[in-house]
Amino acid sequence: MKTRAAVAVAPETGLEIRELTLDEPRPDELRVKIIASGVCHTDAIVRDQWYPVPQPVVLGHEGAGIVEQVGSAVSGFEVGDKVVVGPSFCGQCEQCLSGHPMYCVDFYDRNFGGKRGDDSTAFSTDDGEAVGSHFFGQSSFAEYTNLPAHGAVKVPHDAPLELLGPLGCGIMTGAGAVLNVLRPKPGSSVVIFGTGAVGMAGMLAAKAAGATTIVMVDIVPERLEFAKELGATHTVNSKETDPVEAVQQITDGGAEFALDTTGVPPVFSQMTKSLAVQGHGALVGAAKLGTEAPFDIGTLLVSGITVSMVVEGDAVPKEFIPRMIALYQEGKFPFDKLTKTYRFDEINTAFADSAAGTTLKPIITF
Ligand code: NAD
Ligand code: ZN
Structure with missing residues (x-):
């Protein structure tokens, strides 16, 4: 399918909104329609290549959205589920199995590799050029993206998706x-x-x-x-x-x-x-x-x-994100006061406002 996405092309250069082709989700993946995505300082430093994630790449790692398609090997998710997306981890190494998936032995490759484990990327241009994906296991600066199901955390149907993306990284950290x-x-x-x-x-x-x-x-x-x-x-x-x-x-x-x-x-x-x-x-x-x-x-x-x-706050996202939502609903964790919403076409303004210190947590809405 076609989707619009913000592509990082070079250091210190604004993201470019382009129409890309999104491939089919793999058996262990979900296709998610992104409703909103927070902007984290880490997006800016990866755009600027402090961490050498290959470019061009779709960044964004505080996505919240609605499940559009469920891979054949995924259980526990249905089309229409609301999800907040956290980082990717293997679920099988010692760190994952001892309750510390943010120290997964494969964390760097899965989150900063800019592609899947099989070297494919979810996005490509009309000319067939690969565009990096799976940034933090999600690349959420896109209207639609494919992501490993284990990184997604289901949230209640009445949860305010346009607010919750940052719970997947900055706020969780x-x-x-x-x-x-x-x-x-x-x-x-x-x-x-x-x-x-x-x-x-x-x-x-x-x-x-x-x-x-x-x-x-x-x-x-x-x-x-x-x-x-x-x-x-x-x-x-x-x-x-x-x-x-x-x-x-x-x-x-x-x-x-x-x-x-x-x-x-x-x-x-x-x-x-x-x-x-x-x-x-x-x-x-x-x-x-x-x-x-x-x-x-x-x-x-x-x-x-x-x-x-x-x-990432040494969190188990599936446990910690609902805990933060519960505290927020109790009025004990008013993280909404840190946020400001921007339209997708204002994404570079959101980055600039964050860098200038005038906005604490920009959230891009799609
Ligand atoms: P931010 O840029 O909004 O906040 C950083 C703050 O530090 C700013 O208010 C700035 O004025 C202040 N600061 C800078 N230099 C200072 C100095 N010399 N003395 C005192 N204060 C100073 O960034 P953020 O979104 O809050 O993220 C904070 C950091 O956390 C970033 O480096 C980001 O990349 C990182 N991060 C780490 C993880 C993790 O898993 N460890 C996850 C998310 C973000
Ligand atoms: Zn982050």
Whole structure:
């Protein structure tokens, strides 16, 4: 069939909306009519080739839509089901079988390979040129796409699909790092570096978990202001104030938990120094391959801190996405306040607004 899709063609270059041919879904796949797709910082850095996903490729990995066709080997899905799509994993390796599919041994190839395991791509041009697909197992910047059924998570029929796509990556990353990895107890102190969609989702999750001191650090005053509106107890502009000193003072000796959503080396160092004795920090911010961050092993050894590197909130999407929807419906996880909707033909504006910091979580509607 024909479908319109946004194609990444070169670094630092706008996506091009083109009409492509979509092949037939494989036996283990679903064809999904995408209703909406979030834009994540990771789409921008892959467009810019921080991760070398072959181009041309259809990006997009926060898709939500309706099942149009069900592959012959798929069970548990019917035409008309509403789904939110998470990353692809094999379901058979040690990591998958021990409940950590975001560390699947095949995660990179499945999500950043730009094609299926059999080397085919779902999209092609009229001239027969292959166009990359299966980005994060979905390539959701398209009106229709084919994706492995195991990545799709069914959501209730009354669920607001136009809002839920970001639960498949950005929101899951921030909320999962807090709820699945850091696990703050009620009454805890948490510091979060970066007030983008990932950091804000982490903040909302920390609040839902009962953290009572939540410090948000950023260099954009408007974002810090907004963080305060949404529940931060303290904000620090790290362009003006040393965030390590500020956090040590606010928490009287260091935060019990910390999250770095920036992927900026000096910020990672600040995170480690902001922790209390035996504190636990997590890095989720992405950096170019080969990036190193200074880490004072001399001083930090005796602090007993733990630092985790966390992919996709270490979530099991089938378990975690419905949990986030339930918290949202209870009014305890208002991630909708982070979103702004754009039409498909405004997709490059959505990327630009995200980069400029004026929109936290753009959602493209189809
Ligand atoms: P974003 O760009 O909206 O937010 C990043 C925030 O960090 C911005 O508010 C920015 O002002 C702030 N920042 C930048 N430099 C800073 C500094 N020196 N000090 C303090 N704050 C600074 O991005 P996002 O959508 O929230 O995503 C955050 C990161 O998470 C990205 O790197 C993204 O690629 C990554 N990510 C990782 C995973 C994962 O599985 N680990 C999943 C999704 C996204
Ligand atoms: Zn993402």
